[in-house]
Structure formats: structure tokens, C-alpha cells
Amino acid sequence: MELAKMLRRGDVSAREITQSVFKKIDEREKSINAFITTTREIAFKQADLADAKFRQGGDIPLLTGIPVAVKDLLCTKGIKTTCGSRILEDFVPTYNATAYQNILDAGAVLVGKTNMDEFGMGSSTENSIAGPTRNPHDLERVAGGSSGGSAAAVSSGESILALGTDTGGSIRQPSAFCGVTGIKPTYGRVSRYGLVAYASSLDQIGAIGKTVADCAMMLNVISGHDKLDTTSANVKTPDFLKALTQGIDGVRIGIPEEFFTEGLDPQIKEKVLDAVHLLEKNGAFVVPINLPHSPYAISAYYLIATAEASSNLARFDGVKYGFRNAGDITDCMEMYLKTRTKGFGMEVKRRIMLGTYVLSAGYYDAYYLKAQKARKLIKGDFDEAFKKVDCIMTPVTPCLPFALGEKMTDPLQMYLVDIYTVSLNLAGLPGMSLPCSKINDLPVGLQIVGKPFDEEMILRVGAAYERLAAAGR
């Protein structure tokens, strides 16, 4: 956001910004590994185009000339889109995802495609064909996931902004781990067209930046109904930047009891509650609330997400595109088997198998339908709570960024990292993660949850918190 202003004043050129970003990439990418593909040539071309526009003057979109990194789960025409998977290692899409097209139209500069857990399945960006992304704050620790590359790139200065996707916390959790700000909008706010589906009813594209204003600026560009995605909502996109200055006088903040109980690192609890108190001291009301069905969120999530994933990933069969095990086969079935066995990583295969089981005859009612019922109840909890409050505040993660490899052998522990984020996806609600201080030099995230299509409230409260925290009040 600052850069957008500087560009307009002529203090800096888009080329200079792009140069600084690629300088950071040259310095730090080797150790951080935030990108699967960098697009240096494209970036400078786009930067020069942006500078030409600034020279011409006139009404120029705010995003013009700003470097953006795009998660490798979004299709980019003519640019490799791997989804972090061997099965799409050399896949080059023939079309652009709508969200990516929108930022292109707004004049953004593409830095590259960021690293991620394969198909978005993971919480640490360790499940990638490109190897793990490391946390810029501590290279021995994970960046979080699955949009770990996007969060790490913004955190390290390898990009200014980034697009991520969030199915169970994949924007908010890495944002928290990397000390940046990330927003997952309401389900339906941003078109999913061109987002390679992990779990269609939960996936949502969102923005990562250094500040709340960064997120608002990006959200202005990527939001809106898309005829190519019938699940994208036909609602008006407000000017999200306008929400930032509205203050928090009289805003009612809900604190769900269930999100501050056992399993949460007490130091994180303290920092999050400090943030809440800071807002309370400055004019907000704090209201204790209950979300009684939240203990079922993780289970419901892993049943629904894996069920959808098992079907969504069926198209990767070696027939049309991507990796194919062509030799050493006698028939088509064997080609499928070998292609998918070799093409997918462990975690993806685990989730495909889980999901296949969940949808199988005889188990559908017990698992899938039951999970859908739990999902309704979880959403009902939020609806109830939002009768009393304007937004809800919770931690983003129960723990600080963990060491590389620490949870790789225990998937269940890994799944639990998403405990505070998944219920928003199940309920379709918008949520933002923003940094609230540090513990042992490691960032802590604060999650603000809003009503459906009320991202403005989240941004408003988030911006107020930023101001207050910066002022040290």
C-alpha cells in the first residue's frame, strides 16, 4: 500500500521495486525456497508496462506495478502450474484463473509461483515436489502451509503481496507462522475458476501482505461474481480500503471459550488475549461466546475435504496432461495405478484413500452425511454467536512454528494444527490472520472472524489493532 503511494508520487519506479524483490530472491531464495517457479522476465516486462502507465498518468489501479507472488495452485496461462505435485510437474495451463487474471488486469507484476503442500494438502509446506519452504524467521522451522511459499515470500521481502488459497487454514496459518497478514474471504467472495480444486466446498482464494491495507487492496481486485464459477456469490464488492479507517468504537468482539482451552500454547493464549484487551481498552466491547460444536470441526473437515478431494483428484490419471507412467504396463488400469502411485505424494494418497472410503457404499451415511450434519451445526453456532457480536477473535494456531520434520511422521498431530481455522471453512466465513507480537522471536497470529460477506468488519478491526499495536497503547 505504501509502495502504491510512492509509485504515484514518482518516488520509486515499478522496475526499481521489482529489482529489489528479485535482489531479495537472489539473496534468500536458496535458503527459504518460497518459489517453485520465478518469472523474472515476465515481471520486468510487466514492471516496465506499469512504469509506462505512470508516465502517461491518468486513473491507474492501485495494484499497478506491485509485485505479487501467486500460489502454484492457481492456473497461469503459459506458466508452469505444478500444484506442488509430481503429477503436474510439467503442466502448463492453457488459461488463467479468474483471480490471477484480475490482478493482471489491475497491472500487478508476477514474481513467480509459490511453493505449497501438494494440492494444498498439508500444514507445513513440507509435502512438495520442490522440497520444504523454510520459515524466514527461523530457517529450521516450517513456514506453515499449505500457502507456505506465499507467506514466506511476503515475509522475506521476496514479494510484496501474494495470492494464497485456504481450504482449512492454508492462508491464515502460514501467515501466522511467518508473521504476515493473510485473509481468507467468505466462501463465494472470490471466484474459484482456475484454482485447482482440493475441496471445492471449502477452497477459497485470498490475499497475503504485510499489512491489513495490503489485504484490502488485493481483495478489492480479486473479489466479485464470476460467470465461470456458479458458486461465486452475486454480491456487490465494496471498497474494502474504506473500512480501514472506521475505528472500533462500540464494536462487539466475541471470545469463544472453546478456542482458549487445553491444547493451546499458554503463551499464545496470553498474547492473543493481550490483543483483545488492547482493543477493549480503546472502545471495543468484549463478549464471551460459545461455539459448542467446534470440537467436531477437525473430524468433519477431514471427512468432507478428503471426500471431495478423492473425486477432484481423479482427473489426474495420465490420460490428458501431466505425468504418465507410459512404459512397463499391460493395460489402461495398470497405467492408472502406476501413474497415480508414482505421481502423488504420501499425504495426497492418504487423503484420496480416506475420501474414497468416506464415500463408499455403506459408509456414506456414517461418515459423509454425518460430517455434513456436523458442518450445519458448526455453522449454526456461528450464526447464533453473530447475533451477539460483530466479530470473533481467536488464536490462529495452537502452537508456534514447529521444526522441519517434526510432525511429518504423525499426520494426526499435523491435522490438529488447523484446529482454530477449519471451522471457518466449514461455515464459509471470512477470517484474517494478523501478527500480534512474538514469542522467542517467533511470530504469533491473531485471527479475526467475520459474518458472511462482512470482510469490512474484519479489516476495520484489524486495521485498528495495527494502529494501536504500533502506537504501543
Place this chain on the structure above:
Amino acid sequence: MEYDAVICFETHVELKTETKLFCNCRVAYDIPPNTEICPVCTGQPGALPVLNKKAVEYAISAGVALDCTINRRSRFARKNYFYPDLPKGYQISQYELPFCENGYLEITGDDGKPYPVGIKRIHLEEDAGKLVHSSDSFDDADYSLVDYNRSSIPLLEIVGDHERNPLRSVQEARAYLEKLRQILRYIGVSDCKMEKGQLRCDVNLSLRPKGTIEFSNRTEVKNMSSFRFMMEALEYEMKRQAEILDSGGTIEQETLHFDEIKRITRPMRSKEDAPDYRYFPDPDLLEVNLEDEFITDIKSALPELPHQRVKRIMDEYAIPRDDALILTKERAVSDYFTACASHCEDPRKLSHWIIKELFKLLKEASSAIAECPIEPKNCAELVNLVSRGKVTPGIGREILEEMFKSGEEPEAIIHKKGLKPIQNEDQLEAFLDDVMNENPKVVSQIKEGNLKPIDFLVGQVMRKTRGKADPKSVIKLIHRKLEVP
């Protein structure tokens, strides 16, 4: 032992919408492979389906025409299975909440009585692509190619109900399919050309001892590509099942394939191998909520159905039922008939002329009524001329042939070819005198009271006049001249 057959169809019909079910690619046939494809219908990563409203409209039309209950709330589901012609690894279909349920289709049963055959459900789904193998079968092929032009063309699946008036014989099965095809063509949702794969059917068959009501195990014969093969497969399968039951065996519940060369059914897979399609609601598509207005609009726009048209043609034009059935078999023919009838003084004669004479010409030219160059008005005019006695039927046929070739008006042809009938009695008498002089024996036979050879004389006069004489006038004249009653 004697058995009753229980026969049920699952019919797939390709809808003739302009674009595919979930993308903007055209529905087209006979085009080069993979020329009407896009990210959506080839299952590219990240592509999403967008429902074609026209296809929904067509599905509802079919539901209304087949007396179904239309579900106000409907939804799409994914049917998951792997096959190279299925680009997404699942087919978007419907499972719970199809668009239409509980309808029926009335046929004439083998007993000659009207028989309403139950229809369980009608749902909308997408077609798969087409595989082209380097040899006759997938298993023996060195390689196979996929053409996705057909992928995601809207398919209507019409499922029979084995509990509500199932079909009972091969003849009824044929009547059902013919009627179904006729109705779908009438309402304009599909051309139902079997040779183009626009109508495909699977058939379920079981036998039960005559007069009993319990169902026994059934077999399903997949994907028969013509009426003939369907009938042959059913006949074969009925015989096969009866033989097994007669010898005390049980029918294996299995899916069969009809071998079109050997003319036998062969197992594809047994019940144990039946795939688990793992249906679940497609999260990429919203539930479809149909407004009452949408449905009433479709109902009021629905064209006249075959049985309604049969009745109207019988009532309005006094056409016998059998002829009305022939005239309404295809909508285009009945449209042509009614267009002619509004200009015609004798609709019954018109119907004969269309069925006998025009059909013959169409058949010889192997052309369809839609391509017929004869304007309905002119066709009617010709029949009028015949019924007024202005031209003889024989000349009429000649004129019709000429009209079929040139598309000209009948009067113009009569004028051009000099086909005016001989109205002048003196002229006619001269011809008759010639004939009588040439056949004195016949004349004396008639004079003696044997009236049969009169026809012969008439024929001779017709020949001499090259059909321009009116036979009735000739007969009258013979009677008068030979003074026979």
C-alpha cells in the same frame, strides 16, 4: 414352464441444445476430433462447470410430456469412476433429487389395450468422450485415442419403473422405445438418431412364472445400438433365462453385453464386480430451485403431443384412427398434413394421397417430408382437382410426380403438359366407339348381361386417352350405349 417377462429400459438421449451441458462448446456431430473442446469439457485442472439452462428446460419438457412429477428442488451429483473417455474421473449426473420422477408413457399393449408404462425418473447428465482404438477392442489395441467433442453433451436418462407396469414382451419393448422417440422428437428436445448415438439404451430383463408377482434376479444388457439389436438381444436373453429356469437353475444378476456379430449376450461383469460409484452432491454446482413460473411456461409452450394430435386429426378431419396414426408418426408429416388440410375440400382423400402417393415418392427419392418440394397449398389443390373430377386419379398421380420434381403448381403442369381431362362427351364417345369396334366379342358379352368385362372396356379407353378420360363418365357412357342397367 411359462413365464412373464419384466422388461425395463434405461434410455440415454442426447439433447439438441446448441451448447454443451456445462460449457459453451457447441453440440456438433461429424466434425474433426477435438475441435469443440475447452478446459471445462476436457477436465483441465481448476475448470468449473456452469449449468446450461436450456438443457434444464429440455429435461423439464420431457418430464412434462411423460407425465412426471417435476421436483422443484433438484441437484447434481458426481458419479465417480475411471475411464479414459471420462476426463474428470467422474461424470456429473443426478442421484438424489433428479429433475423428474414418477411418470408414465402410454403404449398399446399386446392385448390391444392402452398400457401406461411406468417411468421411475428422468435426470440430466453429461455424456463422455469417445474412444477410438487402434484395433477392434480396447484390450487388444496398441493405442487408443480420445475425442472429447462428445464430452459434456447433455444426456437425458429416462429410467423405467419395474414396479409400475413394466413392459411384458419384445413387441411392447419396441412400442415403448418407438413411442418414447416419437414424443422426444415431437417436443423437439432430441433428434433421437440411433445411428448417431443420440438414443442409446440399456435393458433390464427378468422372468417370473406366469401369474406370479415376485421379482427374480435380472440381467442388464448394455448399450444396444439399434432397435433390431435390442429386439434380438431381448429375444435371446428371454430364451436363455427360460432355459436356465426350466432346468432348475438361478439367474445370475449380472451385466451383459450384446455381441452384434455372434448375436448372443455375453457377461461383462457380475453383481460382485459392480462398481461403487461413490455418488455425492457436486460441490461445484448449486442446488437447482425451479420457480413455478418456469415450469408453467414450459407446460404452456409444450407442443401438441402425438396422442393429442391423433385425436385432433380424427375429430377435426374425420380421418380413421389407423391413418391418423400413420400421419402422426412423425411430427413433420402431421404438420404437413394439417398445413395441406386447411386448403383441402376432402381431408380424407388428402390423407390417402399423402400416405399412398406422396410417401411412395419420398421413399423412392429416399428423402424426408421436410425436404418435400411440394407446397402444402399445391398438394391440397391437386387433391381438390381430383375430388372435383377435374383430373382423373391417374393423371393426378402424374401431376404429383411432376410437382415432386419441379415444385410447380398443379394447374401449371396440367396446362404445360396438356393433361386436361376429356370433358367433351362426343370426344369421349369417339374413343369408346373405337374400343368397342376393336372388341366385338366383349361387347356382345356385355349385351348378353355379363357386366364384368365393362372394366376391361374402361381400361382400354383409359389407355387410348392416356388417362385423360374420367372412368366414371366412361362407365356411364357404356351403360347408355349398350343399354344395360
